[in-house]
Amino acid sequence: MEFEVWEPQYRQILEDFGFSRDHDEQVARELDATLGGRRSDDAELRTLLEGQEVTVAGNGPNLPAEIDRIRGVLVTADEATTGPLGSRCHGPSPASGCAGYSS
Numbered sequence: 001m002e003f004e005v006w007e008p009q010y011r012q013i014l015e016d017f018g019f020s021r022d023h024d025e026q027v028a029r030e031l032d033a034t035l036g037g038r039r040s041d042d043a044e045l046r047t048l049l050e051g052q053e054v055t056v057a058g059n060g061p062n063l064p065a066e067i068d069r070i071r072g073v074l075v076t077a078d079e080a081t082t083g084p085l086g087s088r089c090h091g092p093s094p095a096s097g098c099a100g101y102s103s
Contacts, residue, residue, distance in 0.1 A: 048073075052072055054072050054075055055071050055073070055074050056076075057074060057075070
């Protein structure tokens with residue numbers, strides 16, 4: 001997807017949740033640096049997740065209370081990968097730990 005197409009939705013998400021665009025972009029740059037610029041494409045993600053039970057966790061207020069209900073492969077982003085999930089994320093590389101997903 002081209003950013004110009006996505007940007008109106010992105011701005012609305014920022015507004016709806018009260019997120020700072022500057023902070024969000026800074027976190028994205030830090031994650032990119034941690035991953036060394038490496039990103040998973042759709043085919044790679046499909047290979048990793050196909051046939052797996054998957055839990056997708058966001059940074060909602062009930063996340064700490066729900067942490068023990070995680071099943072299968074855990075997919076997270078941004079603040080959901082820090083704090084309450086920090087001790088649960090593991091893997092052989094940043095890309096398979098708190099940087100995005102954990103099995």
